[in-house]
Amino acid sequence: MQPQPIPTSQPPMQVHTFPRSADYLRLLSFVVSNARTGEIMAIENYGEMVHLMPDTDSKIETVHQATEECKHILLLEKLAKTIGFPVQDTMVEPQWVNVRQHFHEAARKKDLPACLIIQDLMVESLAIGLYKVFASAANGDVETQTVAANLLKDELDHLEIGIKRINKLMEQDSDAVHDALVWAHHKVMPNLFEMVHQACNFLCDQHDLDCDTVDKGTTYIDLELLKMASLEHYVSMLDRANFDVKITNQLMASMASYEVPGRSSIGLDCLKLLAVAAKK
Amino acid sequence: MGQSTATAETLAPPEVSIPVEGRAATQRDEGYFNLLSYIVSNAIAGEVMAIENYSEMVHLMPTVETKIETVHQAKEECKHILLLSKLGTSLEFGVARKIVEPQWNNIRKHFSAAVNRKDLPACLIIQDLMTESMAILLYTTLSKESDTDAQTAAVAGNILKDELDHLEIGINRLKGLLAEDADKVNDALVWAHHRVMPELFGMISTSCFFLCDELSLDCGSLCLTSIKTDIDTLKIEALQRYIQTLDSVGFDPAVTNPLIASMSAYEGMSRMVLGLTDSSGAPCCSPQAATDNGKCC
Numbered sequence: 305m306q307p308q309p310i311p312t313s314q315p316p317m318q319v320h321t322f323p324r325s326a327d328y329l330r331l332l333s334f335v336v337s338n339a340r341t342g343e344i345m346a347i348e349n350y351g352e353m354v355h356l357m358p359d360t361d362s363k364i365e366t367v368h369q370a371t372e373e374c375k376h377i378l379l380l381e382k383l384a385k386t387i388g389f390p391v392q393d394t395m396v397e398p399q400w401v402n403v404r405q406h407f408h409e410a411a412r413k414k415d416l417p418a419c420l421i422i423q424d425l426m427v428e429s430l431a432i433g434l435y436k437v438f439a440s441a442a443n444g445d446v447e448t449q450t451v452a453a454n455l456l457k458d459e460l461d462h463l464e465i466g467i468k469r470i471n472k473l474m475e476q477d478s479d480a481v482h483d484a485l486v487w488a489h490h491k492v493m494p495n496l497f498e499m500v501h502q503a504c505n506f507l508c509d510q511h512d513l514d515c516d517t518v519d520k521g522t523t524y525i526d527l528e529l530l531k532m533a534s535l536e537h538y539v540s541m542l543d544r545a546n547f548d549v550k551i552t553n554q555l556m557a558s559m560a561s562y563e564v565p566g567r568s569s570i571g572l573d574c575l576k577l578l579a580v581a582a583k584k
Numbered sequence: 585m586g587q588s589t590a591t592a593e594t595l596a597p598p599e600v601s602i603p604v605e606g607r608a609a610t611q612r613d614e615g616y617f618n619l620l621s622y623i624v625s626n627a628i629a630g631e632v633m634a635i636e637n638y639s640e641m642v643h644l645m646p647t648v649e650t651k652i653e654t655v656h657q658a659k660e661e662c663k664h665i666l667l668l669s670k671l672g673t674s675l676e677f678g679v680a681r682k683i684v685e686p687q688w689n690n691i692r693k694h695f696s697a698a699v700n701r702k703d704l705p706a707c708l709i710i711q712d713l714m715t716e717s718m719a720i721l722l723y724t725t726l727s728k729e730s731d732t733d734a735q736t737a738a739v740a741g742n743i744l745k746d747e748l749d750h751l752e753i754g755i756n757r758l759k760g761l762l763a764e765d766a767d768k769v770n771d772a773l774v775w776a777h778h779r780v781m782p783e784l785f786g787m788i789s790t791s792c793f794f795l796c797d798e799l800s801l802d803c804g805s806l807c808l809t810s811i812k813t814d815i816d817t818l819k820i821e822a823l824q825r826y827i828q829t830l831d832s833v834g835f836d837p838a839v840t841n842p843l844i845a846s847m848s849a850y851e852g853m854s855r856m857v858l859g860l861t862d863s864s865g866a867p868c869c870s871p872q873a874a875t876d877n878g879k880c881c
Contacts, residue, residue: 344648347655351642354658355692360632360681364662367635370642371659374652408643412700 324445329389332448337395338499339434339455340380342427345404346373349423352411356419365465372458383451399495403427406491410484417473417484422492424466429541430496431459433534463537467545474546482551485542489555493538497562500534535559602667602738607676610733616810619790620736621677621799626787627722628668629683630715634661637695637711644704653753660746671739684795687783691715694779698772705761705772710780712754717829718784719747721822731812751829758833770839773830777843781826785850788818819853 324332350370357363384391403422410418437443438452474481542552607617638658645651665681672679683689691710698706726732726740762769796803808814823844830840847853 344651347651348643351639351655351658354639355636355696360628360665363632363635364665367639367655367658367662370639370655374655377648377652 324387328445329387332387333384333389333392334395335434335438336380336384336389337391337393338397338400339431340377340391341396341400342431343373343376343380345400345407346370346423346427347377348404349407349411349419349427352408353416353419353423356411356414356416358416362469369462369465372462376455376458379451379454383447387447397499399499402495403492406488406495410488415484415487417470417481418488420466420469420473421481421485421488424462424469425541425545426488426492426496426538428459428463428466429537430500430534432456432463433500433530433537435459436533437530463541467541470545478548482548485547486551486555490558493555493559494562496534497559500530602670602742603734604674605733605735606674610675610735612733612810615805615807617675617677618801619806619808619810620675620732621672621679622790622792622795622801622803622806623722623726624668624672624677625680625795625799626685627719628665628679628681629685629688630719630722631661631664631668632681632683633688633692633695634658634711634715634719635665636692637707637715640696640699641704641707641711644699644702644707646704650757657750657753660750664743664746667739667743671736674735675733678799680795680798684792684798685787686793687787690783691780694776698776703772705758705769706776708754708757708761709769709773709776712750712757713829713833714776714780714784714826716747716751716754717825718787718822720744720751721818721825723747725811725813725818725821728812755829755832762834766836770836773835773839774843778846781843781847782850785819785822785847785853788815788822790815823847823853 347370350366350373354363354366354370357366381391407419407422410422435452435456438445438448439456440449443449443452470481539556542555610616635658638654638661642651642654642658645654669679669681683692695707695710698710723740723744727737727744729737732740758769790803790806790808792803795801796806808818827840827844830843
């Protein structure tokens with residue numbers, strides 16, 4: 305696909321009550337291009353998972369999940385067209401390829417727990433964090449908010465399905481599921497974390513935009529919030545899936561090393577959350 | 585990364601209108617329902633295999649649009665499982681909602697081998713052409729209301745439309761690939777033919793390995809006259825449909841004729857049925873010299 309020029313303002317023929325600055329459109333282009341890539345990866349991941357599912361009903365359920373991700377791709381493309389910003393390959397972060405490769409490796413090994421953990425839990429946690437930020441009432445961009453809310457509902461359902469499936473597998477073989485968690489965490493989470501954490505740098509370096517806080521015209525969108533939302537979802541998901549705290553504590557602690565020195569203390573916050581969960 | 589032309593609306597399931605009259609209204613005997621139980625269970629197994637095949641193929645598809653189209657095909661196969669299961673419930677015959685017979689697992693194994701090699705032409709040939717051709721034969725047979733019953737015919741007719749669409753999609757996809765690299769596609773056909781067609785033709789039968797035990801049926805009592813057909817007729821129709829499908833794609837007869845001739849080695853597939861010998865058993869011509877439909881008698 306030929307790169308399309310990023311508009312300096314929204315198209316004049318469209319009348320919006322919500323003003324969108326050039327920087328905000330650029331940020332939307334970045335976020336939607338990446339979200340769409342994540343959805344494309346999701347249909348490939350769910351596709352590869354179908355034959356690993358143990359019965360016909362769960363195969364059908366997985367095809368249904370893939371269908372919903374297809375719908376998301378179309379909704380994101382429609383949003384870009386409606387508002388008037390491009391969906392671009394150059395906006396897509398390179399870590400998606402690594403996440404997909406790790407999933408493919410798990411599928412080839414017929415490691416269903418690892419597949420579920422990567423797609424249903426880890427990737428869906430990131431998606432939920434992303435769509436929650438854009439679906440929040442604080443977002444005055446109604447078109448974006450509506451689409452994000454629509455997608456968020458499906459992704460929350462997918463996370464629930466994933467947790468239910470993982471719980472069932474843990475009843476059968478807890479060690480195998482925990483081994484899969486450890487493997488998937490070390491392979492996938494650094495990529496997902498880097499993608500979120502380095503988003504601003506990526507935009508700064510590649511697209512000349514400082515988006516730590518981007519002026520939308522009337523309010524601000526904070527990517528720091530997205531980092532926190534995604535990680536909090538990951539931590540709470542690990543807790544809700546009833547993974548062994550002895551394992552998850554170590555995984556959480558390991559995440560502190562992902563951070564660039566001198567930046568926010570996400571790792572410690574995660575550990576605090578985990579400590580609260582463990583006390584419960 | 586092309587933009588998709590499908591819309592969210594096209595992914596929504598269409599309403600399916602099927603008459604529900606119940607078992608008594610069909611005025612058919614126990615033997616008919618036993619046969620339906622056997623056939624529908626095998627059909628469901630084929631649909632389960634299809635959702636696995638289509639789903640596993642998604643990541644090999646070259647564009648976002650074709651990935652979405654393939655997920656949509658898998659979704660339609662899911663709908664077929666639900667329709668066939670509902671038919672069993674409504675007409676009160678048992679169905680196995682899983683793959684039971686080993687031939688389906690063998691085909692799955694070959695398909696997965698093609699996926700692992702990233703051999704998209706072989707995947708399309710196995711699923712979109714070979715399996716769909718057999719599915720079309722099956723649902724065409726069941727959709728004749730005069731030979732079955734109103735509800736079975738309606739369900740089969742509904743599924744048949746989707747399978748014809750899938751065959752059309754497969755033919756178009758393969759035409760595109762043939763134009764890019766004919767040798768690669770022909771090699772894929774030769775490989776897939778020898779691996780998959782014996783398994784598919786082996787299932788045109790009323791015998792089984794495990795299915796009758798699973799359904800608590802006496803396989804020996806199953807009789808295709810209940811739906812006014814017989815094994816030989818079905819085999820000939822399956823062969824004709826397969827040849828027609830290969831011709832529709834535009835495969836070279838020099839490649840397809842030897843493949844069709846090789847099918848005489850299948851159980852119950854005489855050289856006369858294949859059109860390679862006359863009634864005395866004398867060969868009419870060599871496979872290479874046969875007409876475009878593989879016959880020379």
